[in-house]
Amino acid sequence: MTTTKTKVAVVGASGYTGEELVGLLLAHPNIDLAVVTSRQFAGKSLAEVFPRFAHDKNSARLKFSDSEAKQVARDATVVFLALPHGLAAEFAKPLLSAGARVLDLSADFRVKDSDVYREFYGHEHPAADLLGKSVYGLPEVYRDQIREARLVACPGCYPTSILIPLRPLIRRKAIARKTIVASSMSGVTGAGRKAEVDYLFSECNESVRPYGVPKHRHLSEIEQELSILAREKLVIQFTPHLVPINRGIISTIYADIATNVVKMDPAVIFQSAYGQEPFVRLLGDDRLPDTKYVAGTNFIDISWRIDRRTNRIVLMSAIDNTVKGAGGQAVQCMNLMLGLPETAGLI
Amino acid sequence: MTTTKTKVAVVGASGYTGEELVGLLLAHPNIDLAVVTSRQFAGKSLAEVFPRFAHDKNSARLKFSDSEAKQVARDATVVFLALPHGLAAEFAKPLLSAGARVLDLSADFRVKDSDVYREFYGHEHPAADLLGKSVYGLPEVYRDQIREARLVACPGCYPTSILIPLRPLIRRKAIARKTIVASSMSGVTGAGRKAEVDYLFSECNESVRPYGVPKHRHLSEIEQELSILAREKLVIQFTPHLVPINRGIISTIYADIATNVVKMDPAVIFQSAYGQEPFVRLLGDDRLPDTKYVAGTNFIDISWRIDRRTNRIVLMSAIDNTVKGAGGQAVQCMNLMLGLPETAGLI
């Protein structure tokens, strides 16, 4: 019954995002995970590096390579890049030239303006000519463009958790645009699988801490996307915090209700915006989000409360930073690009 | 060198706050912990109930009693109440009548206005006549009044973490009062030692969740204290979140810089306000707070960042909710009441 599966590569597969992607792709009914690369683990099998997948026959057979872009493009028609910022852009160029379709999980193609990129990332963009060609991989916003895209820039984890709840209110002009404050908490996989003292168990356990205050890099893409929607330059406040969980982000977002809004009904607004979305769950009045309910899934849970005392709306969202915030959303985009059911391999 | 020690009682000593208090008082050089009460553990020794203290000779000797207020007042001159809301007020009355000095760790005497109490706590205040006589036990604000007080209402944990950083900016009119948003994260001891499914290990581990949105009870005392300072009714936004640590609160607080402020220098403002405070540590430009640096201590760590892009100030504070947020602050108040060095038994 199954026909030919699409050959897919994951470049830089050794981190938490890469591992999540590999797991999703191994289990995906329409995909043949044909290439995984890692400089560090070249020559080792997937099963050796990720014992979690050791029972999977492909995992025992498939070995990490240290292939260059051209070789990868010969072996796969869709390529995920799970590389550090900067390196991803360099790898994307020859892949695209060779005809591969690319989903980049780094920040390299998210920001369209190379000046903004330089401001937030501290160096020149390595492939500025490609910026205009990438599609921001948020299916709830750019579904149609993603279907046709050759280069998808998968959104950051914090931006995913903030943009999805905020967008319907901004589009409806329901909130005062200068009053947006987003306070987020992320699990430690968000820092990557890097050997740094700050992320040792004994430094993170029994620890909660803000960081990147006041100008975290993810602000650049959040503000870009909100500004496009608002048709004016929009600036928000954003503070990330590190909390001792493996997976999960909670974003609590505050905004003044716009002065001309007499009575806001967020349930109607959100139902209208996301009622048909396969991965958006609206919690309504009786529940608040909790990372444990989205861990390991591609869902975003959203709830809201209006505070009559302060005339503000409080939005709260939960995602798994490694799934809807990274690998799962990338697979969702890939499904769109390949004309597969959007939920294939994800539910 | 010291002569007679003051006899002290802890009423309702079986919870996390009670345990922290008991530990501090057992080790306090000027105190004789003479009475501990607990309905549940009456007849058991401190050592049996709190194995952590089992080596302490007083802990092996001292037994929990189920004494009534009058008896407690006979056996101790200073009484800490670590009882649930409502019960504390009932217990305080006869204690005060009998001449004891009382430090209440519940919310019963924090809010001065019995209407506000009813609004936030959902029932009539059980001893409204005493409201006018209590002193809000925040030494950084009410040091002189605490020295003379017969009834101290020890502040809540969230209010401590929010009021101390906010006060100097409000007094200086440095921030726009209607724009204050406080997003806080608390460890699970804050929920008390109650057998409830929501606080089981497997419900809290790998979980982060907002709660009490938008009108948590602690708002009542936060707004009361800020309004007194501002000399006008002040309303803020406050969202607490539960995070999987035992001890600690981080409060991240946002406010617009007041329009008439040309150049704010928070370092000067905070140094002026708290430079001499024994338990306030100002982190300055190069560090951000982390709960692990205050865990087990009575310190509050405070830092700040000005965001020129948004014209906001971001304040961040860290405390141990069971120490500076409860038992330690209560001992700090007791030290003032007894004319002891403010840091006795705490550093």
Add this chain to the structure above:
Amino acid sequence: MTTTKTKVAVVGASGYTGEELVGLLLAHPNIDLAVVTSRQFAGKSLAEVFPRFAHDKNSARLKFSDSEAKQVARDATVVFLALPHGLAAEFAKPLLSAGARVLDLSADFRVKDSDVYREFYGHEHPAADLLGKSVYGLPEVYRDQIREARLVACPGCYPTSILIPLRPLIRRKAIARKTIVASSMSGVTGAGRKAEVDYLFSECNESVRPYGVPKHRHLSEIEQELSILAREKLVIQFTPHLVPINRGIISTIYADIATNVVKMDPAVIFQSAYGQEPFVRLLGDDRLPDTKYVAGTNFIDISWRIDRRTNRIVLMSAIDNTVKGAGGQAVQCMNLMLGLPETAGLI
């Protein structure tokens, strides 16, 4: 392609085991989860009680009932019992009489000898006549009997983690039977979703503790199964410890190598015993087990080391206590009973 699905019930579905079962059954391609019961949650939908499954259409539709056994047997042909000890036996009787096939996840039918049951569980067995009719639900041992069984007693979590690694060595007489020591560590879901102070987050976090020393209830089924295999009464040492993780058991098992064994090759023994088992992963010489690699899966990972200094073998196993130690193994048994692929819904 699949035709009719088997109607299945989960009785007592509100605990951690029940939740895991429900999740597996909702996603199972051959099963129609038709009945879930819970006294506590009767009338609520699965989606309300388990927000994790809220996107599943069955989960939104299916409501917890408080049905009696006869009604359950009318609505389902296979019934899982996730009830407390004692209650399960009472429920099983009428179910079996009504023709249902029953998989019991409690301890009620694991021990065949009602005297041993009384010794370890402290009361008379409530349905001793059924003891002879149950099959111990360890597919790696009793696969054929499980296929035909009408009443399956699903093994305890610790026993699963201890019996699978020990059995091949006992059958081969490779170890000295009187020298077996098993030291196990379990995550906190093993204690169930009960509101008890001992299992609060702040009591378990930063805590490791032995319990049930020296005679934990699970010893009764471990020793029963080992004795059947050894054809003589076999007694072992077993100490469980509680560790602060949600899911997972590590069992480290020690035994003297039998005196008549000249050279033992555990790799050959284990490969011969389990090389074809779909859920047993043999780690070999280069890896040791880790709970994180089996969490959320039905696998048991096994490794071993021979210590020439002491002439002992050290066996180490890892399972997820809620999956291979409970719900997953129960589904594995159900697959056998229904003639489905053994891995259906599990990989």
Add this chain to the structure above:
Amino acid sequence: MTTTKTKVAVVGASGYTGEELVGLLLAHPNIDLAVVTSRQFAGKSLAEVFPRFAHDKNSARLKFSDSEAKQVARDATVVFLALPHGLAAEFAKPLLSAGARVLDLSADFRVKDSDVYREFYGHEHPAADLLGKSVYGLPEVYRDQIREARLVACPGCYPTSILIPLRPLIRRKAIARKTIVASSMSGVTGAGRKAEVDYLFSECNESVRPYGVPKHRHLSEIEQELSILAREKLVIQFTPHLVPINRGIISTIYADIATNVVKMDPAVIFQSAYGQEPFVRLLGDDRLPDTKYVAGTNFIDISWRIDRRTNRIVLMSAIDNTVKGAGGQAVQCMNLMLGLPETAGLI
């Protein structure tokens, strides 16, 4: 009232052991912490590197140096070495020559036999001539020798937790010496503050794993000390496990009761051995140890159970690996060396 304080140095103070030592010494009433060295942090103040101590005036004043041994010996009369294995021995030589008294927290001087050292540590001992001069720093065993020692080899964390409970039974010949099995669990600070992927938060959280099977380095000192006591070569089984807590070790130790023992009364044996020890707490029949009750303290909690079914005794102990297992025990030794009360600065 205070007279002159002893000047003390901590060499290699930047790890978890160093931090614990520094904290204890800053608070010690009889000690002047005069020197802290760290290659990595040279030039920074204690307060900068350890924000936990930022309020302490000495901590703000005292800067890390990169001093050589001779300079350290000029500035301090007692020197703690918290250096990696190998480096400690090299540093100790010139310190001792210069007249300093040295407490080494590495493994360099614990094993008296340089052949055993080579076998377990894989290289020649760098200062074999000093081996005969060191005293094993377990005050419960070598109190008198420690008082006079110039070079104290502070015991490893696991050995401390195993030797203290085992010794009285071996001395009394109450257990069969060939049957000893020790299964231990340690928190992650035991792995040190090293930037390694294996100890990242997301690798340790939700993870339990054995390691160092079957021949962990600590076996060498455990067996040395037990053999000295037994007056014959004694070999034991020992398996450490990593568990997701910051601080704490539980050791569960199994041994057959010796065949000639008619009736063993462990309570009498332990009371006789340790009834007067300031840091040994005997839990008796009604309690089992828990790391959370010893965390942050220098106590070892010990309990035992006799299993009549198997004729074994099960010993269980709990310590804080960074205190009684490292820094606290070193301070206890220092107190003895300086003629101070043994508990000074520790209770």
